[in-house]
Amino acid sequence: MRPARTPGWGVASTLAAPALALLIALTVSTAVLAAVGASPSRTYLTMLEFGVRPDSLVSAVNRSAIYFFAGLAVAVSFRMNLFNIGVEGQYRFAALLAAAAGTSFDLPGPLHLAVVCLVAVLAGALWAGIAAVLKTWRGVSEVLSTLLLNYVATAVIAFLLAEVFAAGSATGSTPELPPSARLPELDGLLALLGVSLPAGAHLGGAVLGAVVLGVAVHLLLTRTLYGYDLRMSGLNPAAAHAHGIDPRRMIIITMLVSGGLAGLAGLPDLLGNTYRYGVDFPSGAGFTGIAVALLGRNSPLGIALSALLFGFLERSALILDIEGIPKEIVTIMQGVIVISVVVAHELARRMDRRRTARLVREGAPATPTAPATPAGPAA
Amino acid sequence: MPRLFAARLLTTCLTLSVVAACGATGGGTTAGPASGESRAGAGKITVGVAYSRGGRGDKSFNDSVGAGVDQAKAKLGVSAKELSPNAAGSDLEEVLRLLAETGHNPVLAVGFFYAQPLAKVAPAFPHTQFVIIDDATVKLPNVTNVTFREEQASYLVGAAAALKSSTGRIGFVGGVQTPPQEKFIAGYTAGARKIKPGIHISSVFLSQPPDFSGFSSPDKAQEAARGMYDDGADIVYHAAGASGLGVFQAAKAAGKWAIGVDVDQRKTVGQGLADVILTSATKQLDVAVLRIIQDAAAGKPVYGLQEFGLKEGGVGYTTTGGELGDAEPRIEELRKQIIAGEITVPVSPS
Numbered sequence: 042m043r044p045a046r047t048p049g050w051g052v053a054s055t056l057a058a059p060a061l062a063l064l065i066a067l068t069v070s071t072a073v074l075a076a077v078g079a080s081p082s083r084t085y086l087t088m089l090e091f092g093v094r095p096d097s098l099v100s101a102v103n104r105s106a107i108y109f110f111a112g113l114a115v116a117v118s119f120r121m122n123l124f125n126i127g128v129e130g131q132y133r134f135a136a137l138l139a140a141a142a143g144t145s146f147d148l149p150g151p152l153h154l155a156v157v158c159l160v161a162v163l164a165g166a167l168w169a170g171i172a173a174v175l176k177t178w179r180g181v182s183e184v185l186s187t188l189l190l191n192y193v194a195t196a197v198i199a200f201l202l203a204e205v206f207a208a209g210s211a212t213g214s215t216p217e218l219p220p221s222a223r224l225p226e227l228d229g230l231l232a233l234l235g236v237s238l239p240a241g242a243h244l245g246g247a248v249l250g251a252v253v254l255g256v257a258v259h260l261l262l263t264r265t266l267y268g269y270d271l272r273m274s275g276l277n278p279a280a281a282h283a284h285g286i287d288p289r290r291m292i293i294i295t296m297l298v299s300g301g302l303a304g305l306a307g308l309p310d311l312l313g314n315t316y317r318y319g320v321d322f323p324s325g326a327g328f329t330g331i332a333v334a335l336l337g338r339n340s341p342l343g344i345a346l347s348a349l350l351f352g353f354l355e356r357s358a359l360i361l362d363i364e365g366i367p368k369e370i371v372t373i374m375q376g377v378i379v380i381s382v383v384v385a386h387e388l389a390r391r392m393d394r395r396r397t398a399r400l401v402r403e404g405a406p407a408t409p410t411a412p413a414t415p416a417g418p419a420a
Numbered sequence: 421m422p423r424l425f426a427a428r429l430l431t432t433c434l435t436l437s438v439v440a441a442c443g444a445t446g447g448g449t450t451a452g453p454a455s456g457e458s459r460a461g462a463g464k465i466t467v468g469v470a471y472s473r474g475g476r477g478d479k480s481f482n483d484s485v486g487a488g489v490d491q492a493k494a495k496l497g498v499s500a501k502e503l504s505p506n507a508a509g510s511d512l513e514e515v516l517r518l519l520a521e522t523g524h525n526p527v528l529a530v531g532f533f534y535a536q537p538l539a540k541v542a543p544a545f546p547h548t549q550f551v552i553i554d555d556a557t558v559k560l561p562n563v564t565n566v567t568f569r570e571e572q573a574s575y576l577v578g579a580a581a582a583l584k585s586s587t588g589r590i591g592f593v594g595g596v597q598t599p600p601q602e603k604f605i606a607g608y609t610a611g612a613r614k615i616k617p618g619i620h621i622s623s624v625f626l627s628q629p630p631d632f633s634g635f636s637s638p639d640k641a642q643e644a645a646r647g648m649y650d651d652g653a654d655i656v657y658h659a660a661g662a663s664g665l666g667v668f669q670a671a672k673a674a675g676k677w678a679i680g681v682d683v684d685q686r687k688t689v690g691q692g693l694a695d696v697i698l699t700s701a702t703k704q705l706d707v708a709v710l711r712i713i714q715d716a717a718a719g720k721p722v723y724g725l726q727e728f729g730l731k732e733g734g735v736g737y738t739t740t741g742g743e744l745g746d747a748e749p750r751i752e753e754l755r756k757q758i759i760a761g762e763i764t765v766p767v768s769p770s
Contacts, residue, residue, distance in 0.1 A: 100514060107510075133630075192631075199597060199628030209768075212535065212557060213599045241517060241544050310510070320598050321533045324630035325508030355506065359514055362503045363522060 058389045059336065059343075062381035069377045070370055079366045087364050088371075092357035096242035105345075105352035106247040106309045111330025112348055113258055114165075114302035116339040118183075120262065121275040121295045127172060127187030128303040129327025130194030135165035136307025137198050140215040140318035141206045143222040153221040158308060165304020166297040168194060173296035177289040183296070191327070199320075207319065214319020224250075224312040247309035254305070255341040262341075271295060306330065332379045338386075351375060465717050467492065467500040468524025470515045472531035473632060475504030480595075480635050480661025481705075484682060485530050485553065488709025495710070496717050509630065513537035520545040526564075526716045528709070529553070532600055538563065549722070551712055553705075554600045556725055564722045566708055569729030570600070571607030572758050573701035574657070575765045576730075576737045576751050577679045578611025580699050581655040582619050583747035584677065589620045591648035593641050593667050595660035596634040597625035604659040604681075604701075606769045614754070614763075622648050626660055635661035642666030649674035655698060657681070665689070671696040677743075684738040700738045708734060731759045 071081040091097055111128050118125035125131075139161035148156060172190060175181040206215045224246035231237070231244055238244070262268040273281040274291045282288055306326050311318060333351055337343030358371035469489055471482045482504075489500050501524055505512050516537055519527045526549035529538050535555045542550050542560045551564045558565065581590045592608055594601045605623050612619050624644045626634030634640070641663035645656045649670060657679035658667040664681060671678035672693055680686065680700030689697065708728050715722045728734020737755075739748060757763045 104510070195628055195631055203597065211599060212532070241541070315536060320629035321509065321536065322630070323508050323510035325506075325510070329508075355511070356514070358506075359511060359518055363501060363518060 058385040059338075059347075059382055061385040061388075062336070062378055065381040065385070066374050066377040070374045073373055074366075074370060077367060079370075083364075084361065084366050084370065087360055087366070088354075088357035091360035092353055095236070096239045097356050098353075099238060099242045099244050101349065101352035101356045102248055103243075103245045103309065103313075103352070104355060105348040106245060106251045107306055107326045108329050108333045108348035108351050109251045109255065109345055110302060110306040110309075111326045112333035112337055112344040113254070113330075113341065114299045114306065115330045115334035116337065116341075116344055117258070117262075117271075117302060118295055118299040119334060119339050121271050121291060122278070123292065123295055123299075124184045125169060125172075125187050125296065125299045125303070126184060126331065127169060127190045127194075127327070128299075128306065128330050129324070130187075130191035131165040131168045131300045131303035132306035132327055133198060133322065133324060134168045134194045135161040135304030136311045136322060137201060137206065137215070137318045138164040139304075139308065140218065140311055141201075143218045144216045147219065148221065150221045153219070154224065154312070157218070157222050157312065158305070161304040161308055161311075162301040163304070166301040169296045169300020169303065170293070173293045176296075177292050183292075202318075202320065210319075212319055212321075214317045214321070216317065218312070218316045222312065223316060224309070226313070245309055245313040247313055250305075250308075251345070254302075255345055258302070259341045267294065303327065303330075332375065335379050336382050338382075350378075465498050465526070465713075466524050467498055467713055467716075468519030468522075468527040469500055469502040470512070470519060470527065470529050470534065471502065471504045472533060473505055473507060473509050474635075476502065478635060478661065480682070482530060484703075484705035485528070485709050488706035489528075489713070491706060491710045492713040492717075496714060498713060498717055509533065513540055516541045516550075517544075520548045520550075525549055526551050526713070528712075531555075532598070549716060551722075553709075561723060564712065565725045566712065567725065567727050568703050568705070568708070569603075569727060569735055569765070570659075570701070570703055571603040571610075571765045571767050572730045573703065573735035573737055574604045574607030574659075575611035575614075575758065575763075576755055577657055577699055577701045578608035578613075579615050579754055580611075580737065580744055580747055580751050581608075581657060581677075581679060582612040582615035583750060584698060584744070585616075585619070585653075585655050587652050587654045588616065588618070589622070589648075589651065589653040591645065591653040591656035592621065592623035593644050593648075593656060593658040593660050593663070594623065594625040594634070595627070595663055596632050597628045601625065601659060602769060603767050604657075606766045608657055609769060610766050611754070615750075620653075622651065622653060624648075626663055635663060637663050638666030638669070640666065642670045645670035645678070646674070649676050655679065657701070659701075665691075665693075668693040668696055680738075684740055686738065686740040695741070697741070698743050700740075702736045702738060704728065704734050704736075729758075730755055 074081040074084055111132065114128045115125055139157050142160040143157040168190065172183045172186040175186045176183045202213060207213050227244040227246055227249060228238055262271065270286045270291060274286055274288060278288060310323055315322060329351060333344055333347045336347035354371050354375060358368040361368035361370065467489065474482060476482050476486045489502065492498055493500055501519065503515050503519060505515050512534055516527060516529060516534065520541060529550060529552040531553060532555040534552055535558050538550060538552055539558050542563050546562055549562055551566060552558055553566045556565045556567050590612060592605050594605060609621055612621060626637055626640045626644065641658065641660050645667040648656050655677040656667055656671065658664040659681045667678050668689060677698040678696050680697050682703050683700065684702060685700045686694045686697040712722065730736065737751065744751065754763065758765060
């Protein structure tokens, strides 16, 4: 993807920024911990000790599947310089419709599951599609429309729950999904590998789906005409337009793909944990997804790693309250990581550019340098 | 392009952080003594408390439970470890599991949101006593369900509103639209209709899950109540936690009545607003929590449904200020009828 460069430089610069960001985050967290009178070393050790327990690792991985889907959804739009801030509303709307659909008909095992997943994808795409239509038809900024549609989604979901899907339910939720619509657990797979989990810990089937989807999205972005058009539109909309890529078509397709991926973010919980959608359905993954996509530099592999990091941090945070250390430190840590990674990448980009300029001045063989950040907006 | 993009990104992040900050409620957690010392002392129990989203500092549900926990610590000398889930509400099960696993007993699950997680965790810890507040659906041998008959107290203040209203229009402002909140509007409506069948009742909930700002948005509550007063209502009842202040302010501005909730708000509200409060529908969460912990500390086995209604003194109405006046005998009569079982108050709006 990148044009000829000094070997190793690309990899180094890709890894340097996240590493720098983590270092900055660690420094800031240490300062905050010291300021509130908690021992930083004890805090980190406690988190690490608790975080690497088998049940903690499983919990972190399960969490990361949710953040991976949400991050992927955000990243696809970022690639085209579109901001889908509405993953939050899209995935909750999708989860509600999937829950309602899954209980309204009966099909044999895998087929039932597949239809429920399809409903989630379509519902997520539908909700994101509203913003796409508003943008192409009326020029409404998708930053605003997707963000505000989150609030609309909350109200619509509340209405649908109260009046349609959970009317008369004591718990305010849809009925439970039958076993045929649930994701299988992967504990057996782990057992084959010789890992046995403590009671109460289960590796969710969504993890496998996340891996498959990650590869699929990678191929979509790098090996298909659509992926090429997407990257071209993101890098230089004018040039892409001149090459016959219709920007409006790209906006619509990209928002639909992004929304469809967002629709999957509710499924690990819906199909592997709660089995029903109610007022108590976990929320917030859509916003975490934005941070995860930024940290992961919009690449499926990067998003997977940052989703795992976020999952690990959130799980480890649990133990801090028990030990009398404010667990909000982890939220601070996550925020600082994301801000630092954006700043670090901007620094890396400038260094890169200065280096290229120097090479050109020194009369090195002119290497056509692509804009330094094919990976999207965070640079 | 990248520069423009960086600018957009920054703007977006700022917008998001503002939104996030608005959405966050309290968030503070009060940690008890470190676990090392808390397990010391034979015979002493260590209570584990898992609060609802938002944790302590919400000036509402969590704080009322917290008050009971604090009294237990002071009066019974028990120690307590108090945890809150994350803002997303995605780690409720893990919070419960962690408390049970680290030897806390009993473990209090504060709020009906814990129903599903508790149903999974409780069977894994048969020797731990779990207590869930505001839920009657989890039925397990080691689970105590504590529920309050808020609909009974709401019925009485609904009757009071109907008796004192001169316009025939009254209002209700709810915090967040969740199943437990339905009891308030159901009881209030039934009580008011008992007195005046044709009374006009307007109601509104300030937010819907997962947006829990409805319990901490006095501005929204004030707006909602003002609309009701402008529309001719002369009494508005709120069940909106810390948002209730806005209802009182609207009542003050309009020169109309308001009805408080949970505690005797005429005594607690201050700010020159006390005189707009006709009465309050009380709910003795702290008393119930203290009693549960007391029983556990005494080694008394508690399980099953523990209902706190008018009969048990768990809910009630207040007469501070004497504003109810000649309406009081009628309300007192209704109270006795409910206790005697002659009146059954509905728990969901008809």
